[in-house]
Every structure is written in C-alpha cells, then in structure tokens.
Amino acid sequence: MIFAPVKLENTIISALVDSGTSRTIINSGLARELGLVPLGETSVTSFTRRVAGVSYRAATMELAGTILKDFVFDSYETADIEALARRQLPLIVGRDVLKKIDVEIDFIGDRIRWTSPGPRRNVRPGLRLPLCGERAAFPSIDLAIEGMTQERCLLDLGSDTPVTMSAAFAKERGLFEGRRQSTAVSIGLEGVLTNIAFTLRNVSIGDFAWHDVPVQAVENWKLAQPISVGWPLFQAFHIVLSLGARTMDMTANRQVLASPIPRDRLGISGRREEQRLVISHVAPGSPAWHAGLRGNDVLVNVDGRAISRGYPAPGDRVGFRAPGSVVRLGLADGRTLEIMLIDYY
Structure with missing residues (x-):
C-alpha cells in the first residue's frame, strides 16, 4: 500500500493513495474528531455492487503547499480493509484530489512525494503512458496479455493484487483453460470476496514485460473495464502519476523488473x-x-x-x-x- 502525508484541518495524517476510488474517503471517527460537518448520504460502485455512505465537508486540506478549500469527503465502513492492512486507514486519497496534484512514487527507494503539475527536469521517463477514462471513470492504460491484443485496464494503485479481472472475461478469453487454479480473498468497500486465483504467463505495458503474474478473477464484476492493475505490478518502477495531464511516466529498474512478482505460497x-x-x-x-x-x-x-x-x-x-x-x-x-x-x- 502507498501512503503519503496530508494536512487536514491542521492535523498531519498518513493517507493511503488510491487511484481506484473516485472520491476521497475519511474514517467516520476521524471526521467526528475533527468536527467535520456531515452533508448527507452518498454511494460508490465497488467491484461487485454499490456501497452506501455519508459525506462530510472540511474547511481546508493541504498537500505539499497545495490547499484545497471546502473539500467534500465520503465516509464508508472500512473495518475489513483495515483488518487486511493491519493498520488504521484514517484517510484514503482518491481521484478527486489526484486530479489537482501529481504524485511521484519511487517504489525501489520507498519514497513518495506530492508535486505540482508541470514539466520535471529531474525525471526522464522510459515510457510515458497516456491515461484514458472520462470524468469520474478510472484512469485506464493498455495491457497486453500473453501476446494477445491489448486490453484497456483500470489503474488502481490502492489494490495490492497485481492483476484483477472479471471472471466472465477470463472465461470468455479461455484464460482458465489448462492452468492450475485455487481461490484467494480480497477485501474492499463491498466486504470480503472469494475470487478465483490463477497465473498469467506474461503481460506487458509498452516494452515492459512481467512473467508469472498472479491474478484474481472476480465474479459479478461491475466496473467499466474488465481488468484492473494494482501497485505490486509497479514495484520495479519510479512513476509520476498526473491525472490532470492524463499521463503516467514510468522508469524501470530492469534488474528488479526481471525478478519474480511477490505472491502467496502458503494459502x-x-x-x-x-x-x-x-x-x-x-x-x-x-x-x-x-x-x-x-x-x-x-x-x-x-x-x-x-x-x-x-x-x-x-x-x-x-x-x-x-x-x-x-x-x-x-x-x-x-x-x-x-x-x-x-x-x-
């Protein structure tokens, strides 16, 4: 998971960075502690269904000098996610914030920082990806699966699964055939899901390739695209995500990229x-x-x-x-x- 500091109502908070959620999410306990004003009911679409919550308003939120005023947050039940993360998640920064400020993540150096939108002289990307997706939709990129045609996939930096996809899509493309399968658990706003676990031989983005990629296939998929990629796919990279400019710059450590993707071997x-x-x-x-x-x-x-x-x-x-x-x-x-x-x- 990717965390970065945010100042909310003059309180410094370690926030989860999640390009997979359209609206920034605040823990209801933190909202009450800060005296935020409740605005009414809200909802969001998860992998499998819509989830109901409550909205709050804060006077100011600051990220590295960028000040957002009269900012509206959503609040949903996150106890299951916190149990999986084994830590509290007081704030989850979503795309409503990421459209206003860029984020630079060095996975190998374990560093992250908020940056103002605009050119960067100190970063020379090996690949600049255009981000697709309109309005509130997920930012999307193109992913090639085992040499097949490229598929549009959702960029979900809040997910700790390298590749998640619709089970119906996997079945339609014959991706279950001839492969060992098991099950794996994922936890999101919709609660606990038991998914089909299998391995793709290879996937690629541009000229970057990954081998033996763990996948979870989800039944009753509700999202706009049939595939989603999470932050573990980018552990060999230095990236700059700019939803405002609709780009993601990627620079790889080729030695780390060639190493196996971390995966569960216990069950x-x-x-x-x-x-x-x-x-x-x-x-x-x-x-x-x-x-x-x-x-x-x-x-x-x-x-x-x-x-x-x-x-x-x-x-x-x-x-x-x-x-x-x-x-x-x-x-x-x-x-x-x-x-x-x-x-x-």
Missing part, C-alpha cells in the same frame, strides 16, 4: 485478534490446505514466536517468502505444523 487469510490469528479462508490445493488447516482454526505462534500486535510486523507477509521456505505454525488446539511454501496456482 491462508484471516483476521488478527490481539495474540492470535483466526483463519477465515484456506486456499484449496495450497500448502496450508494439504497440511490440514481450515477456516476457524486459530494460530497462536509463527516460527516459535507468539503472535502479538507487533509480530508478525505489518508488511511481513509470511506466506510470501521464497519457494522452499519452511514456516512453523503453532495452533491453539496444540498442533504444530511445519509447512513448506510452494507455488500452488
């Missing part, structure tokens, strides 16, 4: 509850599945160390370790399982 999802993790989903055919783990099993330690609020640390995704790694899981029922991580879809 469990769950919710953290203080000193334990309650498993909510086990991917069929995964190492966790074959080891006998199932939904509602409770983990109490990982690699011999008790689970706590700080362990495993946020961002330490145990299942994303290298293939062949062994993870030792201790369960509340007394079982201890040693599981070797492998690619299972």
Whole structure:
C-alpha cells in the first residue's frame, strides 16, 4: 500500500493513495474528531455492487503547499480493509484530489512525494503512458496479455493484487483453460470476496514485460473495464502519476523488473485478534490446505514466536517468502505444523 502525508484541518495524517476510488474517503471517527460537518448520504460502485455512505465537508486540506478549500469527503465502513492492512486507514486519497496534484512514487527507494503539475527536469521517463477514462471513470492504460491484443485496464494503485479481472472475461478469453487454479480473498468497500486465483504467463505495458503474474478473477464484476492493475505490478518502477495531464511516466529498474512478482505460497487469510490469528479462508490445493488447516482454526505462534500486535510486523507477509521456505505454525488446539511454501496456482 502507498501512503503519503496530508494536512487536514491542521492535523498531519498518513493517507493511503488510491487511484481506484473516485472520491476521497475519511474514517467516520476521524471526521467526528475533527468536527467535520456531515452533508448527507452518498454511494460508490465497488467491484461487485454499490456501497452506501455519508459525506462530510472540511474547511481546508493541504498537500505539499497545495490547499484545497471546502473539500467534500465520503465516509464508508472500512473495518475489513483495515483488518487486511493491519493498520488504521484514517484517510484514503482518491481521484478527486489526484486530479489537482501529481504524485511521484519511487517504489525501489520507498519514497513518495506530492508535486505540482508541470514539466520535471529531474525525471526522464522510459515510457510515458497516456491515461484514458472520462470524468469520474478510472484512469485506464493498455495491457497486453500473453501476446494477445491489448486490453484497456483500470489503474488502481490502492489494490495490492497485481492483476484483477472479471471472471466472465477470463472465461470468455479461455484464460482458465489448462492452468492450475485455487481461490484467494480480497477485501474492499463491498466486504470480503472469494475470487478465483490463477497465473498469467506474461503481460506487458509498452516494452515492459512481467512473467508469472498472479491474478484474481472476480465474479459479478461491475466496473467499466474488465481488468484492473494494482501497485505490486509497479514495484520495479519510479512513476509520476498526473491525472490532470492524463499521463503516467514510468522508469524501470530492469534488474528488479526481471525478478519474480511477490505472491502467496502458503494459502491462508484471516483476521488478527490481539495474540492470535483466526483463519477465515484456506486456499484449496495450497500448502496450508494439504497440511490440514481450515477456516476457524486459530494460530497462536509463527516460527516459535507468539503472535502479538507487533509480530508478525505489518508488511511481513509470511506466506510470501521464497519457494522452499519452511514456516512453523503453532495452533491453539496444540498442533504444530511445519509447512513448506510452494507455488500452488
């Protein structure tokens, strides 16, 4: 996930940057804490349905010297997303802000900054992509899948899935045929979704190519384009996103680009509850599945160390370790399982 500082009503907040949401979203608790004025009901279209919320107004919001006055936010239930992120999300900056200020992200250097729109002498892009999409629609780019014709896809920098697509589109294009499949969980404003997980042999944007790309296919897809790409696809890049100029500049570290895309090799999802993790989903055919783990099993330690609020640390995704790694899981029922991580879809 991509976070950047925002000053809201003179309070500095770490905000999630999300080109996938049309309106900036504020946590209702933060809105009340800042004394923001509620304006009434609102709604937004998610992957699978429309979600209802409430709007608020703030006098000022500032990003690196750019001041937005009388700014209107939406507020939706984000508890499930926060559980997945393992951190609070007080503010999610959407396209209504990103159209007014550019954002420069150096994924390799782990740096981000807001920048004023206009030419940049210090950035020479390897590729400048035109962004499509009208009005409130997602910014869109062209993606080629396994040598087929290019497809228009949505740019969703708030998503931690490299490629998400409509299950109907995947079936129509024969993308499920002859591939190992499993399931994976995604969490958004619509709640928890269980999706079809599979792997694309390669995808490309311009002359940049990725191999063995993890995909989640979503049933009952409602978005304007059948494919969406998330921030993990760009981890080898320095990018400048300018919705105002309708461009995205991309400069690649070719060595990092050639390395495998991080992916899950364990097969469990769950919710953290203080000193334990309650498993909510086990991917069929995964190492966790074959080891006998199932939904509602409770983990109490990982690699011999008790689970706590700080362990495993946020961002330490145990299942994303290298293939062949062994993870030792201790369960509340007394079982201890040693599981070797492998690619299972």
